[in-house]
Amino acid sequence: MLAIEPTDNDSCRPDDLPPVARVVLERVVPCGPEPVRRLAAVVDEKLARVRELETIAPDRFRDAWDDVLCGVVSTRPYRSRIRADTDHREVRALVRDAREGQLGANDIPDVGDRLVGAPLEVRLDVASELLHGAAPDRVALLARWVWNPSRGTGALAELGRPAGDTYTDAQARLGEVRLGVGALGYPWPTFAMVDVVLALSCAARLQQVTDGALRSGGFESLLPGAFPIATMILGVRRRVNDADR
DSSP: OOSOOOOOOGGGOGGGSOHHHHHIIIIIGGGOHHHHHHHHHHHHHHHHHHHHTTTSOHHHHHHHHHHHHHTTOOOHHHHHHHHHHSOHHHHHHHHHHHHTTSOOGGGHHHHHHHOOSSOHHHHHHHHHHHHHHHSTTTOOOOOTTTOBTTTTBSGGGGSSSOOOSSHHHHHHHHHHHHHHHHHTTOOOSSTHHHHHHHHHHHHHHHHHHHHHHHOOSGGGGGSOTTHHHHHHHTTOHHHHHTTTO
16 A cells, blocks of 8 residues: 555645655545556556567567557657668667667667657657667666756656756666655556656646646636646637637
8 A cells, every 4th residue: 555645734744745755645646556556557568569579570560660659759750750761670679788788778869869760859759768668677768758858857857856967867866766656655566657657747737737728718717627628639629718709
């Protein structure tokens, strides 16, 4: 069970908790322990598909590589170009070297340079996912939404002290986060639980910001909860805003 429980004692307010504990209390605990663990298991399954790239039959590689890219790159033309332009032997070699411990977080820039078909920042995201998937027990996820070295932003910024200036620094910080999350009742053999905690933190902040931005008055201000975000996803936000005019 999770070691942190809500309390009415003013001496133990959420703001007084360490950052990792506060994020787990406010953004993970409300989801329930079993759904969170199931989500971590699904993440581990996703990462396992990266490792399969090393040994999968050549006639199945294209589809498997595309499946991995779909979980990383949202822009379809970039996915198509990376899939088509990056040598499959290069991808296999990268996964093998990372699995064998020859590549780590500090190698993300070099791995990004070995990929082709998209802007550098997109290739860095793919590089991070490849290394993370190949060795999820050893290499943390360092895609831009987790930590953006060029801007010093990302979900990691909400979990305590700054990550530092290098991928090695950020990897070390995520190792500390992993220990903290495990101590709070979510131990996991890989970094997948850290991924989940970071994603839930990021999603909560995104929903908060987006909900505030979308609630601009009129009919939309009467809609509960996630309806404002749903209107954006459905592409009908303007029509909802204008419905009472």
